[in-house]
Amino acid sequence: MTIRNLDALFRPASLAVVGPNRFGAEVADLLLTRIAGAGFRGQILTIACPGKADAAPARAVRSLADLDKAPDLALYLGAPKDAPAAVAALGGAGTRAVAALSPGYDRWDDATVTATLQAARPHTLRLLGPGSLGIAAPAAGLAAHLGVCEAGTGDLAFIARSGTVVNATLSWAKANGIGFSAIASLGQRTDVDVSDLLDWFALDYRTRAILVHLETIANPRKFLSAARVAARSKPVVVLRSGASRERIGERVTHAGRIAAQDAVYDAALARAGVLRVEDIDEMFEAVETVSRVKPVAGRRLAILATGGSLATLAGDQLERQGGQIAELDAETTAHLQPVMRQGETRANPLTLHETSSPERYGEAARILLKDRNVDAVLAVAAPSAFTRLEDVASELAKAHAASQSGYGRRKPLLVALTAGAPLPRQPLDAARIPCHASASEAVRSFMHLVRYADAREMLMAAPPSLPAGFTTDSERAQHLVRQALDEGRTWLHPGEISDLLACYGIHQVPSRLAATADEAEILARELLMQHERLALKLVSPQLPFKSDVGGVVLDLATPEAARAAAATLLQRIGAAHPKAEITGILLQPMVRSPSGTEIFIGLADDPSFGPVLLFGHGGTGVEVMGDVALALPPLDLNLAQALIRQTRVSKLLAGFRNRPAADLDAIALTLVKVAQIAVDLPEVRELDLNPLVADAAGVTALDARIALGEPQVHRGRHATSRLAITPYPKEWEQQLQLKDGSLVDIRPVRPEDEDRYRRFFEKVSPDDLRLRFFAPVKEFNHAFMQRLVQLDYSRAMAFAALTPGTDEILGVVRLHADPDHRTGEYAIIVQSDLKGRGLGWALMQLIIDYARSDGIETITGEVLKENSTMLAMCEALGFTVRPSADDDAIAKVTLPVAAAHLGGSEPPEQTA
Numbered sequence: 001m002t003i004r005n006l007d008a009l010f011r012p013a014s015l016a017v018v019g020p021n022r023f024g025a026e027v028a029d030l031l032l033t034r035i036a037g038a039g040f041r042g043q044i045l046t047i048a049c050p051g052k053a054d055a056a057p058a059r060a061v062r063s064l065a066d067l068d069k070a071p072d073l074a075l076y077l078g079a080p081k082d083a084p085a086a087v088a089a090l091g092g093a094g095t096r097a098v099a100a101l102s103p104g105y106d107r108w109d110d111a112t113v114t115a116t117l118q119a120a121r122p123h124t125l126r127l128l129g130p131g132s133l134g135i136a137a138p139a140a141g142l143a144a145h146l147g148v149c150e151a152g153t154g155d156l157a158f159i160a161r162s163g164t165v166v167n168a169t170l171s172w173a174k175a176n177g178i179g180f181s182a183i184a185s186l187g188q189r190t191d192v193d194v195s196d197l198l199d200w201f202a203l204d205y206r207t208r209a210i211l212v213h214l215e216t217i218a219n220p221r222k223f224l225s226a227a228r229v230a231a232r233s234k235p236v237v238v239l240r241s242g243a244s245r246e247r248i249g250e251r252v253t254h255a256g257r258i259a260a261q262d263a264v265y266d267a268a269l270a271r272a273g274v275l276r277v278e279d280i281d282e283m284f285e286a287v288e289t290v291s292r293v294k295p296v297a298g299r300r301l302a303i304l305a306t307g308g309s310l311a312t313l314a315g316d317q318l319e320r321q322g323g324q325i326a327e328l329d330a331e332t333t334a335h336l337q338p339v340m341r342q343g344e345t346r347a348n349p350l351t352l353h354e355t356s357s358p359e360r361y362g363e364a365a366r367i368l369l370k371d372r373n374v375d376a377v378l379a380v381a382a383p384s385a386f387t388r389l390e391d392v393a394s395e396l397a398k399a400h401a402a403s404q405s406g407y408g409r410r411k412p413l414l415v416a417l418t419a420g421a422p423l424p425r426q427p428l429d430a431a432r433i434p435c436h437a438s439a440s441e442a443v444r445s446f447m448h449l450v451r452y453a454d455a456r457e458m459l460m461a462a463p464p465s466l467p468a469g470f471t472t473d474s475e476r477a478q479h480l481v482r483q484a485l486d487e488g489r490t491w492l493h494p495g496e497i498s499d500l501l502a503c504y505g506i507h508q509v510p511s512r513l514a515a516t517a518d519e520a521e522i523l524a525r526e527l528l529m530q531h532e533r534l535a536l537k538l539v540s541p542q543l544p545f546k547s548d549v550g551g552v553v554l555d556l557a558t559p560e561a562a563r564a565a566a567a568t569l570l571q572r573i574g575a576a577h578p579k580a581e582i583t584g585i586l587l588q589p590m591v592r593s594p595s596g597t598e599i600f601i602g603l604a605d606d607p608s609f610g611p612v613l614l615f616g617h618g619g620t621g622v623e624v625m626g627d628v629a630l631a632l633p634p635l636d637l638n639l640a641q642a643l644i645r646q647t648r649v650s651k652l653l654a655g656f657r658n659r660p661a662a663d664l665d666a667i668a669l670t671l672v673k674v675a676q677i678a679v680d681l682p683e684v685r686e687l688d689l690n691p692l693v694a695d696a697a698g699v700t701a702l703d704a705r706i707a708l709g710e711p712q713v714h715r716g717r718h719a720t721s722r723l724a725i726t727p728y729p730k731e732w733e734q735q736l737q738l739k740d741g742s743l744v745d746i747r748p749v750r751p752e753d754e755d756r757y758r759r760f761f762e763k764v765s766p767d768d769l770r771l772r773f774f775a776p777v778k779e780f781n782h783a784f785m786q787r788l789v790q791l792d793y794s795r796a797m798a799f800a801a802l803t804p805g806t807d808e809i810l811g812v813v814r815l816h817a818d819p820d821h822r823t824g825e826y827a828i829i830v831q832s833d834l835k836g837r838g839l840g841w842a843l844m845q846l847i848i849d850y851a852r853s854d855g856i857e858t859i860t861g862e863v864l865k866e867n868s869t870m871l872a873m874c875e876a877l878g879f880t881v882r883p884s885a886d887d888d889a890i891a892k893v894t895l896p897v898a899a900a901h902l903g904g905s906e907p908p909e910q911t912a
Helices: 025-037 080-093 110-123 163-175 194-202 220-233 254-258 261-271 280-292 308-320 330-339 358-370 389-404 426-430 439-458 474-486 494-503 517-527 559-576 637-645 649-653 664-680 751-762 766-773 782-789 839-853 868-877
Strands: 014-018 043-047 059-061 073-076 097-101 126-132 134-137 142-145 153-160 180-185 209-214 236-240 275-277 300-306 350-352 376-381 413-417 512-514 534-539 552-556 584-589 597-606 610-617 628-631 684-695 698-701 704-708 734-737 743-748 796-802 809-817 823-830 858-864 880-883 890-896
Touching: 014 025, 025 043, 025 142, 073 080, 080 097, 080 110, 080 126, 097 134, 110 126, 126 134, 126 180, 153 163, 153 194, 163 180, 163 209, 163 280, 180 194, 194 209, 194 220, 209 280, 220 236, 220 261, 236 261, 236 280, 254 597, 254 610, 254 684, 261 275, 261 439, 261 628, 275 280, 275 439, 280 439, 300 308, 300 358, 300 439, 308 350, 308 376, 308 439, 330 350, 330 358, 350 358, 358 376, 358 389, 376 389, 376 439, 389 413, 389 426, 413 439, 439 637, 474 494, 474 664, 474 704, 494 704, 512 517, 517 534, 517 559, 517 584, 534 559, 552 559, 559 584, 597 649, 597 664, 610 637, 610 649, 610 664, 628 637, 637 649, 637 664, 664 684, 664 698, 743 839, 751 782, 751 796, 751 809, 766 823, 796 839, 809 839, 823 839, 839 858, 839 868, 858 868, 868 880, 868 890
Parallel strands: 014 043, 014 073, 043 059, 073 097, 097 126, 153 180, 153 209, 209 236, 236 275, 300 350, 300 376, 376 413, 823 858
Antiparallel strands: 134 142, 134 180, 512 584, 534 552, 534 584, 597 610, 597 684, 610 628, 684 698, 684 704, 734 743, 743 796, 796 809, 809 823, 858 890, 880 890
16 A cells, blocks of 8 residues: 555545543643644544643544544544554544554554554555654645644655654754645554655655655665655655664675665665755755755866865865866866966866955856856855955856856856855845855755765666676576575585576686695696696685685695695684584685786675675775675666776776776676676575676686575565565566567567667657657657656566567557556557557557556556547557546546457557
């Protein structure tokens, strides 16, 4: 259940305070007074919960039986033990939502929660809480909450689990004049959760941006899907608490020990297109910035300031926070010479004299905003005896307005007026220019824009399992891990690891496992025939970090040296760790690469988000160096490259001086392969490839360990994977034969189809495009195309028909489910010169088949009435056709999936 009946929480026609009140008359009186004072226009009732006679114009009744009609929303103040019966009675009478309120955190036991949810389910009644402070929707006159103060009217939605955070946020917002479209205090999240409310507010026209406080996520796949949908339409800013209380349990690999849960949340929120912040004031600062200013195209900032110290402070903050001082082009530098401070040779940061006129400020800002090497401009101004900050703000607003006119990329201007409060910001507010009280705040806002832009690029990435043309032997790999688990083992042996990595084309240095020192000598003699030096390593399930126990011996040049080293090692480890099981001694050739860099790739298992991929600087100090970035699988090559760029070691890999660059494409492909292991093999719980040597020739794994466990899948509908992000549904790839005998390949649309899609549209006539999009289409820009090719497969599906061999798109059908996943809206288009071959009919039957398998009950669509052939096909498939209530030119078509007419002959084709 998602948004069903949530309108009863935020737009109720009537409400009731339901008792008997276990909190005392003061609580009920506060609640009733606040409801009446907010101007709620519906009926207000009290049921078995009397308050003071003058508390509110509420009608008091003894029981629900005394009412002719049940309230839309019930605010429950009764005892937990009575909640199941009360909810059953309210739901049976027609109440659609219940908020179980508490002035403090009030946790119900699991049995009571289960009984209450079972009582609500037959009536699709929604339960908020228990332990909730309530709901506010100021525009609707609804203040059904026990918060510290009223919520002002505005356009920000706020969702929080903690009542304390709700109170702190209400207080902060009131002091700073910030209002809300709605506030929801979740409490115990027994039914209504963050994901449901993200879906609701994503569709709410009153909400400009969504603010979320959370601690944990019960259903990560549901949350990420909802967050990605919401973030496509408006900013979503998350404040998470609880990291300091988290402890990493027993982990048996570097990956497991590095993947702290809060770092995993960072990666997950970034992948969802969500901007994460650290405190309440930063939350509001961030949402004001990203909702006023479009995302930037990069992290190159130009800084303009009065005084060298202000400019330097801003530049220092920028470098600390990961931004870049823009390198201005020669033309810009030349134009800035007349306004630069005498003696200054550097144009960025640009230092003006403190006596500079406001007009000079504006002129400098205009010049900087035109530079193609600049992604945004920060102007920092301090008060002086010679210039009024109000005039500086006005000139900066004019400069910004001038830069927004005409064509080309429009760049943000951020302003810091270091004058204390109140700031003379009126001209800037009118121009929607973010204004801050310090340079550090302004730089932080710029980095919000940078991270928000990065997040938007990632938010809808649902990569194919592997790059085209790459194959795996997943069946062989599955057999290896299943055999080990059936034998009661939680580790793969070195030979099994080599076989598994080979199944995915991951190159590893040759290895031989010896059980004794004598066998080590024999194997060393074989290896030394082809290699100059050998490494000898301990293999023990109980001692996975072999360097910690002195379990590695390097640079062995003779078989005799290998035997002696193995004997000494076995004796020493046996004495020091008598309970450790010694699998054997691993011998490998020494890999020497003068230009090589040691890197680390790993998989960890997060209790909330499932598999997590790690990349960073490798070697024995991987945990100490802390240069590791995390991502959620599945990955494509673009996401893998982005993961590499998050680390400091990426600068080494890029090459410097006479050191050649490593093969970054090979590293990215290795990351994609490891991500695919997470997709294919849920039994792989932890994996280390450490170190891998990366150089210009490619990537080679020198050491690897793989820990196993029985697979665990996510809860929720159609949960077949423990991945938090629904992977590419390869199972829907197929080939269809059209009625003229020709064959077409069918597969789900993928992100890399953007260029194919654009070429496809070039072969569709303007009139057919108008019938599909209901208006003439003149340009298919990147943003438009992204919406077509980046799919959240847990909510939407698009099938492309392609020419076998060339992969050119011939037609596409798509279906987008509503948040409740009961109804899906379809659209279809085929190449204009292919009509009559049965392609449209085949695609429609395929999407109906998909809807049936996915549990969608009804397919709907809108078709222009002039599109008679499309309407005829809909009728042949079993759709009902009715006029649209909103537009006389449009027909609404509806198909109960169970009633679809599959098979048979089809009418002429057209688009819809």
